[in-house]
Amino acid sequence: MRSTMIASAMFALALVFAVAAAPAQAGMVVQVPSGETIYGFPSDPTIIAREERRADSGDLAGATADLALYVAAHPAERGPMVLLGDFYYRARALKQAxxxxxxxxxxxxxxxxHNRLGGVLALEQRYDDAIAEFRASLPLPEGFVHLIALHRMLGDLDVFVAQTASVANRHPSDANYAVDLGLVYDAAGRAEDALAAYRRAVDLDPNDPVGYDGIGSVLISQEHYAEALHPLQQALxxxxxxxxxxxxxxxxxxGLKDMRSARRYLELAAAIDPRDASVLVNLGVLEDLGGNRAVALDHYRRAIAVDPFQLEAYYDTAADYDAQGQHELAEAVTLKGLAIDARDGILHFNLAVIEDELGRHQNALKEYRLAAALGNPQAARLAKLALSQLERTPTSVR
Structure with missing residues (x-):
């Protein structure tokens, strides 16, 4: 399927150049490189929804090929063009994306x-270019989140946190800067500082839902699930x-094991944005808890395809494979995650557990030590415990 995907991509790009100067109108003529002439490409307002459904049902290559033809015939329609880029990104055809x-x-x-392009460049390890694109996407929240992830990958998150704090201090009356500060503190594992920043944002602008959502998110990370409900309900x-x-x-x-309420809100979120990677991960967890492992794994795979920086999808996919005794598959998924972020403590901890299960005890020791030295407090604590009590085999972090 991948070779077909790449072939159709090359074909589509040639078409783009062939029709770039032509007006987008019904009945136009497109001549493809083979010499064949295609007639009648009227504008189609259903093309995006139709090809999205087709790709999500498993025919990504076919959806890409047909959408590429449509984009070539309608070079002024940006929506289908962006979706085509998304399809290339999902297939990891990064140059075409x-x-x-x-x-x-x-x-x-x-x-x-700009945010999407930054993701492509980050996967190609063109980090300076990626940072420039993520900055161009600001103040888009997703762009800032990806900017944080990239600085964490580069190992200079502490520097970025200090820069963000300095900027926020220069704008003490602006809730948006307080929210940014909450995001970076949360990413750096400084939960109490993150809570203080989000509460500052709420004080500055009590009508902005983002601050309340940030408070709820941090409380969830601290496993204060009941306490998180009120600020999240305020946001909504x-x-x-x-x-x-x-x-x-x-x-x-x-977290409260109220599966009925969890499904209600997650399905509402998915109905609004069916491609949100974080929503897909939580839907996967919901299915896992219900014993529907195959459905859960499908959600995790879709989350990784949409956003390979969504590390929770790697954690949960590996945990599912590990629970089924498929340790080699769990190892492969974890290594893919580490290719995205080699400094993630949970991934190193999970890899240590898997290496232990595969009988590679020296490799496991190496990974435990790495997890203990990296920034995630949960992974560091468990890794240190494992190193001090090697007779006990820890379980994967979920």
Whole structure:
């Protein structure tokens, strides 16, 4: 399927150049490189929804090929072009994704496209270019989250935290800067500082749901699930279709083992944005807890395809394989996660557990030591415990 995908991508790019100067109108003529002439490509307002459904049902290559033809015939329609870039990204055809997103940007700058392009460049390890694109996506929240992830990958998150704190201090009356500070503190494992920053944001702008959502998110990370409900409900009272708050509320109910409420909020979030990777991960956890492991694994795979920086999807996929005794598959997924972020403590801890199960005890010791030295407090604590009590075999972090 991948070779077909790449072939169709090359075909599509040739088409883009062939029709770039032609007007997008019904009945236009497109001549493909083989010499064949295709007639009649009227504008189709259903193309995005139709090809998204097709790709999500498993026919990504076919959806990509047909959408590439449509984009070639309608070079002024940015929506289908961005979706084509998304399809290339999901197939990890990164050069084609980059070219398609850049073509979309030529039709007019858009923060979300800069964010997508930054993700492509980060996977290609073109980190300076990726940082530039993520910065161009600001103040888009997803762009800032990816910017944090990239600095963590580069090992200079502490520097970025200090820079963000300095900027926030220069804007003490702006809730947006307080929210940014909460995000970086949370990513750095400084939960109490993150809570203080989010509460500051709420004080500055009590009508902005983002601060309340941040408070709830941090409380969930501290396993204070019941306490997280109220700020998340406040966020939704201000913005009922706020996907992040719906997702976090579902996550809180997962922690409280209230599966019915969890499903309600997670499905509401998925109905609004079926491609949100964090929502897909939590839906996977919900299915896991219900014993539907195959469905859960499908959610995790989709989350990784949409956003390979969603590390929780690697954790949970590996844990599912590990629980089934498929240790080699668990190892492969964990190594893929480490290829994205080699400094993630939970991934190193989980790899140590898997290596122990495979009888590679020296490799396990190495991974435990790495996990103990990295920034995730939970992974560091468990790794240190494992190193001091090697006769006990810890379980994977979920």
């Amino acid at each position: 980059e070219q398609t997103y850049r073509a979309a940007l030529e039709l007019g700058s858009a923060r979300e496209i 009272s201000l913005q009922p279709a706020f996907v992040a708050a719906l997702n976090n509320l579902g996550d809180a109910y997962l």
